[in-house]
Amino acid sequence: MRTRLVPVVLAAVFAAPLAASSASRPPTESQPQAGGVTAYVVPGVRTREQRTTVARTGTDIVEVRRGAVTVLATRTERRALARLGFRVRLLRRPLDFPPADAAYHNYAEANADINQLAADHPATVHLFSFGSSYEGRDLVGIRISNDATDRLDEPGVLYVALHHAREHLTVEVALSIAHLFAESTDPAITQLVATRQIYFLVQMNPDGSEYDIATGSYRSWRKNRQPNAGSSYVGTDPNRNYGYRWGCCGGSSGFTGSSTYRGPSAFSAPEVVRVRDFVDTHPNIRISISYHTYGDLILYPYGYTYTDVPSDMTQLDHDTFVAMAREMARTTGYTAEQSSDLYITDGDYNDWMYGAKRMYPFTFELGGGTFYPGAGIIASESVKNHAAAIYVAQMADCPTRAVGVTCDGSPPPPPPPAPPPPRPVTAVPNSFTIYSGTRTAGDVTALGADDGALLQIASTTSGTRVTSWYGRITGVPNALTALSGTYRGSHSASCSQGVYLYNWSSGTWARFSATTAGTVENEAAFSPTSSLASYVSGPSGNGDVAMRVHCTRSSNFTTSAELMKVTYTPAQQNLLR
Numbered sequence: 001m002r003t004r005l006v007p008v009v010l011a012a013v014f015a016a017p018l019a020a021s022s023a024s025r026p027p028t029e030s031q032p033q034a035g036g037v038t039a040y041v042v043p044g045v046r047t048r049e050q051r052t053t054v055a056r057t058g059t060d061i062v063e064v065r066r067g068a069v070t071v072l073a074t075r076t077e078r079r080a081l082a083r084l085g086f087r088v089r090l091l092r093r094p095l096d097f098p099p100a101d102a103a104y105h106n107y108a109e110a111n112a113d114i115n116q117l118a119a120d121h122p123a124t125v126h127l128f129s130f131g132s133s134y135e136g137r138d139l140v141g142i143r144i145s146n147d148a149t150d151r152l153d154e155p156g157v158l159y160v161a162l163h164h165a166r167e168h169l170t171v172e173v174a175l176s177i178a179h180l181f182a183e184s185t186d187p188a189i190t191q192l193v194a195t196r197q198i199y200f201l202v203q204m205n206p207d208g209s210e211y212d213i214a215t216g217s218y219r220s221w222r223k224n225r226q227p228n229a230g231s232s233y234v235g236t237d238p239n240r241n242y243g244y245r246w247g248c249c250g251g252s253s254g255f256t257g258s259s260t261y262r263g264p265s266a267f268s269a270p271e272v273v274r275v276r277d278f279v280d281t282h283p284n285i286r287i288s289i290s291y292h293t294y295g296d297l298i299l300y301p302y303g304y305t306y307t308d309v310p311s312d313m314t315q316l317d318h319d320t321f322v323a324m325a326r327e328m329a330r331t332t333g334y335t336a337e338q339s340s341d342l343y344i345t346d347g348d349y350n351d352w353m354y355g356a357k358r359m360y361p362f363t364f365e366l367g368g369g370t371f372y373p374g375a376g377i378i379a380s381e382s383v384k385n386h387a388a389a390i391y392v393a394q395m396a397d398c399p400t401r402a403v404g405v406t407c408d409g410s411p412p413p414p415p416p417p418a419p420p421p422p423r424p425v426t427a428v429p430n431s432f433t434i435y436s437g438t439r440t441a442g443d444v445t446a447l448g449a450d451d452g453a454l455l456q457i458a459s460t461t462s463g464t465r466v467t468s469w470y471g472r473i474t475g476v477p478n479a480l481t482a483l484s485g486t487y488r489g490s491h492s493a494s495c496s497q498g499v500y501l502y503n504w505s506s507g508t509w510a511r512f513s514a515t516t517a518g519t520v521e522n523e524a525a526f527s528p529t530s531s532l533a534s535y536v537s538g539p540s541g542n543g544d545v546a547m548r549v550h551c552t553r554s555s556n557f558t559t560s561a562e563l564m565k566v567t568y569t570p571a572q573q574n575l576l577r
């Protein structure tokens with residue numbers, strides 16, 4: 001069984017203002033954040049009552065130090081603190097990832113990277129805002145396309161990352177894919193940039209993400225940072241707040257302290273509303289990937305039910321999901337399955353994107369084996385996801401093409417014509433070898449046709465008289481589906497004749513014909529029915545067939561060989577590589 005962290009009610013631990021204290025903990029804090037929250041030190045806060053007073057302004061206490069607290073506060077909250085008589089001092093150092101994970105992009109760094117990408121590729125990388133987070137951070141979107149303005153008549157593909165705050169690897173993978181589309185000169189990718197609108201919502205939940213790293217060590221935060229009325233617990237799970245069968249099926253929690261709290265109503269989380277509005281205004285989007293961690297999975301709808309094809313899904317769409325997911329599983333190494341095969345979810349992005357919008361969404365649970373897999377995994381996990389990202393962009397004009405159904409009403413292109421079935425081939429000896437007897441007339445060419453030309457071999461002249469010889473036929477494939485042998489000849493007097501093929505596997509002659517043959521030309525025709533390749537030398541490719549004729553009598557005789565040939569049918573080549 002796959003070992004995997006399932007969201008649990010961790011939020012109860014983390015949702016209340018943090019009052020952990022450590023004088024030895026390194027200072028963590030900050031310049032003004034790009035969103036509406038700034039980190040401050042508030043000195044003179046020594047008692048729990050004072051900390052409660054600070055917390056009740058709505059500020060987020062992220063660290064308790066000797067005689068002071070570090071808080072994240074909006075401008076309004078900072079004014080409230082001032083009105084209460086607290087001195088508020090701005091912190092200089094940025095809130096950020098632990099030093100070992102410095103390669104990860106925090107909110108400001110991701111935006112700086114995106115800005116640089118746009119500056120470097122002004123013709124194809126276009127930035128937009130799709131609104132603000134609860135704490136006022138700008139929600140930055142990227143559109144990659146040759147078109148200066150958004151073209152809703154072109155197929156769209158949407159990549160979303162960071163529904164869940166602690167799933168920082170998703171930002172890195174999404175950024176990597178944006179760089180791929182912006183920077184690659186591969187014609188397959190530039191063609192997509194020319195014919196698609198490629199959208200990225202790289203940091204869907206920046207408040208939660210910044211909160212997760214605010215102390216310089218991870219808090220395992222999952223939700224957004226929206227307060228809940230009448231509760232000290234903060235946050236809604238964005239991936240339970242979408243408005244398709246919201247809260248229907250036991251796949252989310254109604255408890256504000258739960259990490260899967262669905263919110264008081266569908267679309268109550270501002271970040272989810274912003275995603276909804278973006279999708280609502282982009283009906284050209286056909287396929288989407290929402291990146292999560294972790295589990296090495298590719299999930300397709302639905303999450304709300306275990307039923308594979310419920311009444312709100314067509315069989316064609318189901319088959320399309322399965323075909324696309326399997327293709328992407330092939331390139332990522334992840335496992336493709338229905339969302340509910342992991343566990344029941346309701347109100348998630350996938351279900352809404354398909355159930356309400358009839359787009360084709362996939363949730364990727366990236367690898368790493370933990371929410372915090374370290375910086376070393378960023379490059380490999382990103383590259384691992386490139387082919388799937390390209391694939392969905394390619395399929396965005398017609399996802400059902402994955403199951404052979406075209407979107408323009410025309411029938412699917414005919415399959416390539418089947419190669420003609422292999423034809424039987426006849427081959428004759430290139431050489432012969434005499435075991436017993438002496439050649440008296442003719443040569444190997446006499447064996448190649450039934451034309452009266454003869455190869456003649458005189459028997460031995462003492463004891464039991466014998467003619468024994470074989471012809472060797474080269475260029476016969478080991479891969480064959482039929483094999484037959486023919487020998488025609490006569491003798492100057494009747495003798496006991498056997499005709500054989502050499503079995504190269506066992507090292508023995510296998511007799512296929514035994515007869516008394518005399519002066520009238522006779523034919524031995526035979527067809528081995530099994531182990532055909534054992535009559536061809538070598539393990540594969542082309543080899544030789546050896547056919548032996550042996551005759552004995554008590555007095556001298558001469559063998560006249562008229563024709564020796566084999567007919568074989570090569571096996572069909574497998575053209576699929």
Ligand code: 3K0
Pocket residue numbers: 005006007164167239292293294299303339340342343345348350363365
């Ligand atoms: O569609 C789904 O099954 C979503 C799975 C997702 C979630 O929202 O529970 N897993 S995660 O929280 O561990 N990223």
Ligand code: ZN
Pocket residue numbers: 163164167239292293
């Ligand atoms: Zn997640």
